Amino acid sequence: MEILQVEAPLVCTRRVDGLRDISLRVLRNTKTGKRQVAVDPVGAREGNMVFTAMGSAARYAAGDFRILTDLTICGIIDNWEE
């Protein structure tokens, strides 16, 4: 599971049906700067360090297998120091 930092919510009006009414977040790798989009079922806030699951685990972690994500926030890390 990857360790990433939460940035702003993703604003996205046009989406596939499997992601309607789902809160999406932009996450950033603090080492490489690479950004990804993830589903957030834990209520993370901007600046939080989180870890994420990919693949089929991401869909179950989103709370419903029908949610069509490949990346989901699985937890907020309490005190992360690199």
Place this chain on the structure above:
Amino acid sequence: MEILQVEAPLVCTRRVDGLRDISLRVLRNTKTGKRQVAVDPVGAREGNMVFTAMGSAARYAAGDFRILTDLTICGIIDNWEE
């Protein structure tokens, strides 16, 4: 889910059966320049910033699990600024 930019449609006459009559798009990573091919069920246009799902989510997001893709556009991002 990755964040990529839409380029031209992909012209491809010879394909496997699982991708017949499917609209394919070339997407480009604006940081690395890497190009990939994705199925587009949302009607994205050239220049749009989109996010994509991989794996089994890509096949469901394409609208039919029998579509043999490993990358599908899941939404068009409203106002993307890096």
Place this chain on the structure above:
Amino acid sequence: MEILQVEAPLVCTRRVDGLRDISLRVLRNTKTGKRQVAVDPVGAREGNMVFTAMGSAARYAAGDFRILTDLTICGIIDNWEE
């Protein structure tokens, strides 16, 4: 789906049962030079630019889910110019 160039067929006498009697191809990433092996159900020739699917889609695209590949050629691109 990745964009790769077809090189020579792969010569491989000893294989697992799930890849018996299957035509295998060496593909090359023209940017990084990295080589991979893929199943070819579309009859691509040396020099063709193709796109490929990974994961479970690769097995269905090979024409039979029992074929044990993680990479399959899904189509030949008509006129590729970088």
Place this chain on the structure above:
Amino acid sequence: MEILQVEAPLVCTRRVDGLRDISLRVLRNTKTGKRQVAVDPVGAREGNMVFTAMGSAARYAAGDFRILTDLTICGIIDNWEE
């Protein structure tokens, strides 16, 4: 399966249901320095070199398919020398 080194346990109060009461570990790639989070069913200690499985194998290896991980420690390597 990747070869990684065990660091400290991960302290994480807020998590998805599929990871409740699960021991999580921070693992580090000794070449690139990249850190990841994994489930540990084998009782690895700080400094151990381990190998890990990704994907659906990770969930079965965690001892229960309902555990929502994409990375699980599968074994402790006896004497690793690079």
Place this chain on the structure above:
Amino acid sequence: MEILQVEAPLVCTRRVDGLRDISLRVLRNTKTGKRQVAVDPVGAREGNMVFTAMGSAARYAAGDFRILTDLTICGIIDNWEE
């Protein structure tokens, strides 16, 4: 499927149940030097160039879906020249 070179067997006393009594091999990418661990159902020897499957194909290729690997040797390449 990746192209890798076989190194020594992996010595590993403590493992998850899904990898008991399984022959494990250290494989090396000859370009990047990166090492990975794979299950070997074909009897490869040190120095052989092999190709491998990831994901669910890796588990079937290992001869039994219950084997918890994410990387399996699928064939030995006859005469590999880069």
